[in-house]
Amino acid sequence: MQYLTLAFVFTLAMFLGLELIRKIPSQLHTPLMSGSNAISGICLIGAMALAPLTEDSPFALGLATAAVAFAAINVVGGYLVTHRMLSMFQGKKGESK
Amino acid sequence: MIYVAAVLFFASAIGFILGLRMLRRPETARRGNMVSAFGMLCAVLGTLAETIAHGHFNTLAAVCVLGGLAIGAAIGFPAARFVKMTAMPEMVALFNGFGGIASLLIGWSQTQMAVAGAEQAGGMGPMLIKLTGGQPNVVTLATFFAILIGGVTFTGSLVAFGKLSERITTKPVLYPGQNIVNGLAVLVAVILGIWFAVAPDQIWLLYILIPLSFVLGVAVVIPIGGGDMPVVISLLNSYSGLAACAAGFAVNSPLLIIIGALVGASGLILTRIMCLAMNRSLSNVLFSGFGSASTSGGGGSGEKKEARILSPQDAYHVLEAAQSVIFVPGYGMAVAQAQHAVKQLADVLKANGCEVKHVIHPVAGRMPGHMNVLLAEANVEYEDLAVPEDVNPMMETIDVAIVIGANDVVNPAALTDKDSPIYGMPIIEVHRAKTVFTLKRSLRSGYAGIDNPLFYMENNAMVLGDAKKTVEALIAEFKSED
Numbered sequence: 277m278q279y280l281t282l283a284f285v286f287t288l289a290m291f292l293g294l295e296l297i298r299k300i301p302s303q304l305h306t307p308l309m310s311g312s313n314a315i316s317g318i319c320l321i322g323a324m325a326l327a328p329l330t331e332d333s334p335f336a337l338g339l340a341t342a343a344v345a346f347a348a349i350n351v352v353g354g355y356l357v358t359h360r361m362l363s364m365f366q367g368k369k370g371e372s373k
Numbered sequence: 374m375i376y377v378a379a380v381l382f383f384a385s386a387i388g389f390i391l392g393l394r395m396l397r398r399p400e401t402a403r404r405g406n407m408v409s410a411f412g413m414l415c416a417v418l419g420t421l422a423e424t425i426a427h428g429h430f431n432t433l434a435a436v437c438v439l440g441g442l443a444i445g446a447a448i449g450f451p452a453a454r455f456v457k458m459t460a461m462p463e464m465v466a467l468f469n470g471f472g473g474i475a476s477l478l479i480g481w482s483q484t485q486m487a488v489a490g491a492e493q494a495g496g497m498g499p500m501l502i503k504l505t506g507g508q509p510n511v512v513t514l515a516t517f518f519a520i521l522i523g524g525v526t527f528t529g530s531l532v533a534f535g536k537l538s539e540r541i542t543t544k545p546v547l548y549p550g551q552n553i554v555n556g557l558a559v560l561v562a563v564i565l566g567i568w569f570a571v572a573p574d575q576i577w578l579l580y581i582l583i584p585l586s587f588v589l590g591v592a593v594v595i596p597i598g599g600g601d602m603p604v605v606i607s608l609l610n611s612y613s614g615l616a617a618c619a620a621g622f623a624v625n626s627p628l629l630i631i632i633g634a635l636v637g638a639s640g641l642i643l644t645r646i647m648c649l650a651m652n653r654s655l656s657n658v659l660f661s662g663f664g665s666a667s668t669s670g671g672g673g674s675g676e677k678k679e680a681r682i683l684s685p686q687d688a689y690h691v692l693e694a695a696q697s698v699i700f701v702p703g704y705g706m707a708v709a710q711a712q713h714a715v716k717q718l719a720d721v722l723k724a725n726g727c728e729v730k731h732v733i734h735p736v737a738g739r740m741p742g743h744m745n746v747l748l749a750e751a752n753v754e755y756e757d758l759a760v761p762e763d764v765n766p767m768m769e770t771i772d773v774a775i776v777i778g779a780n781d782v783v784n785p786a787a788l789t790d791k792d793s794p795i796y797g798m799p800i801i802e803v804h805r806a807k808t809v810f811t812l813k814r815s816l817r818s819g820y821a822g823i824d825n826p827l828f829y830m831e832n833n834a835m836v837l838g839d840a841k842k843t844v845e846a847l848i849a850e851f852k853s854e855d
Contacts, residue, residue, distance in 0.1 A: 278506075278507060279507065279508060279511050279622075282622060282625075282627060282630055285627055285630055285631060286618065286622075286630050286631075286634050289630065289631040289632075289633075289634035289635055289638070290634045290635075290637065290638045291638070292390065292634075292635060292638070293634060293635040293636070293637065293638025293639045293642075294638045294639075294641075294642055296390070296393050296394055296397075296635070296639060297393070297397070297638075297639040297642040297643060298397075298642070299397070300397055300643070300646070301398075301399065303399065303733075303742050303745030303746070303749070303758075304396065304397065304398075304399060304402055304742060305643065305646070305647070305735075305740070305742035306461070306462075306740045306742040306743055306745070306746050307396065307402060307406070307742070307746070308396050308397075308639075308643060309465065309606065309607055309610055309640075309643060309740065310461070310465050311392075311393070311396050311405070311406050311409060312393065312396075312610060312614070312635075312636050312639050312640060312643075313465055313468055313469050313472070313610050313613070313636075314406075314409070314410070314413070314468075315389055315392075315393070315409055315413070315614075315632060315635070315636050316469070316472045316610060316613040316614045316617055316632075316633070316636040317413070317468075317471075317472050317475075318389075318413065318416060318617055318628070318629060318632040318633065318636075319472060319475045319476045319479060319613075319616070319617035319620050319629065319633070320413075320416075320417065320475070321416045321417060321419075321420040321626065321628065321629060322476075322479045322617070322620045322621060322623075322624045322626055322629050323441070323475060323478070323479050323482075324417065324420045324421070324424070324438050324442075325420050325423065325424060325624060325626060326479055326482055326483060326486075326624055327434055327437050327438050327441070327482075328424050328429035328430055328431070328434035328438065329429060329486060329504065330434075330482065330485075330486050330489075331431075332486065332489035332490045332493075333485050333486050333488070333489030333490075335485050335489075336482045336483070336485035336486040336489060337433070337434075337437055337482075339478045339481050339482035339485060340437070340478065340479070340482040341437040341438070341440065341441045342441070342478050343441075343474075343475045343476075343478035343479050343482060344437070344438055344441030344442060344445065344475075345441040345442075345444045345445040345448075346445065346471040346472070346474050346475040346478065347445065347471070347472060347475035348441060348442050348444070348445020348446055348449060349445045349446075349448050349449040349452070349468065349471045350445075350449070350468045350469070350471045350472040350475065351413055351445070351449070352445060352446045352449030352450050352453070353448075353449035353450070353452050353453040353464070353468045353471075354449075354453075354465070354468050355406065355409075355410045355413070355453075356449070356450060356453035356454060357453040357456070357461060357464060357465065357468070358406045359403070359406055359407075359410075360453070360454075360458075361458075361461065361746050362402050362403040362406055363403065364458075364746060364749045364750045365399055365402065365403070365749045
């Protein structure tokens with residue numbers, strides 16, 4: 277029953293994703309890709325939740341810690357790169373006003 | 374504490390959804406990114422709160438989690454802060470690969486954990502139930518997907534990174550029976566996955582699966598030409614979302630499932646949009662080995678025609694008399710960092726009473742919208758940008774089309790040559806303009822490795838050299854005339 281609910285959530289979220297991304301002006305394609313790449317770093321929370329459970333296995337703890345670090349690179353780097361890209365659009369608009 | 378976590382998780386999901394929605398419009402995009410980053414912060418804090426609430430947060434765990442976060446931030450921050458705008462696409466590819474490997478490590482770590490505790494709990498199955506509170510078979514199936522997709526995303530992104538930064542060959546790497554070999558590899562992976570789901574205690578399957586997923590990632594991206602890397606990154610971005618989603622099923626985290634699915638679906642849509650812009654199907658991009666064997670049969674056959682070569686001084690005389698000029702930027706502009714010079718030249722031309730537009734092909738550069746980002750960096754007004762559909766019908770009225778480091782997106786073979794690998798792709802039809810200047814480093818064929826008949830047309834002239842220096846020389850000519 278629990279997995280039925282999760283599968284349900286998964287399906288609805290997929291449809292939401294399909295609906296959210298429509299009619300994107302082409303200048304936003306790169307920022308959008310970069311921004312959603314940062315979001316896919318959400319696996320960070322999976323790694324963070326997992327690491328404290330690894331009391332029996334130092335090896336598993338090491339793997340989980342590495343996962344946290346890699347995901348954190350994705351998250352921090354992804355958001356910052358996206359921010360830099362979008363700031364350039366912003367700067368342009370500021371001047372034209 | 375558990376309620377705090379719940380509230381944070383809700384805030385996080387809403388933040389991601391609103392943030393993605395705001396990323397659709399230029400006016401709200403920047404705020405949208407911040408809203409989504411806020412969602413991520415809520416997710417991280419919520420996870421910490423949940424862990425503390427469950428009493429799992431001992432000193433060692435705290436050191437590892439916070440230490441991992443600190444290391445990741447310490448690497449990610451400077452990498453993103455100091456990367457040049459032109460190198461952005463490969464940076465995104467690299468970050469994406471790290472997301473993929475993280476999903477793989479989550480699946481692997483969880484399995485190791487279950488192995489370590491299996492004896493005490495009375496077998497792998499009971500241990501997995503104890504760990505996740507879920508069905509052992511579903512957990513291992515999800516683990517399998519997290520590892521497979523995560524591994525493919527990791528090495529696939531690394532290959533994309535290598536191709537984009539030209540560390541490895543941008544040409545498609547092909548060998549006979551490639552699709553069959555890849556197909557067999559996928560089949561083996563699926564068999565391993567089913568086996569692992571049925572028999573979770575067969576841990577050795579994992580040690581075959583991990584290298585197999587790495588090999589598969591390389592194998593599926595290496596036959597794709599450098600020109601198609603934007604599509605590949607977008608697709609791999611979608612994969613990393615699905616990998617996170619699978620990890621969510623494995624560790625039983627609804628938030629991970631929701632957000633992973635969101636990214637997976639939006640990445641697919643973006644990939645589709647990009648394929649449409651090239652008038653090709655996704656399967657054509659992935660399996661055709663675009664721009665390789667068939668190329669020789671295309672433009673390069675037979676007679677070697679002469680291309681007309683012009684000095685910047687001569688080009689200036691044509692430009693000075695021009696009434697309407699379009700710029701067609703491509704990756705070469707990014708490499709030469711010529712965007713500021715181009716903006717300057719456009720201003721000079723405007724001051725000379727000339728009408729100027731920058732025509733941006735949807736797939737120019739190495740990522741969709743790459744050129745928009747660069748021109749925005751150089752403060753080019755939004756009104757001065759145009760899309761091919763606006764300009765193509767009135768191309769005959771354009772006096773000069775200046776092609777800056779673009780190649781395939783202006784290749785007339787796409788319209789006329791049925792053998793050309795890019796046949797059918799919509800292009801910017803500069804060959805119908807009165808005059809074309811092609812700014813290029815040399816007469817070599819473009820990134821996709823296809824010969825361009827445009828170079829040998831009568832109305833075309835090549836201005837060879839570094840694009841930035843050429844444009845600056847043109848500006849200097851205009852300035853010295855005043």
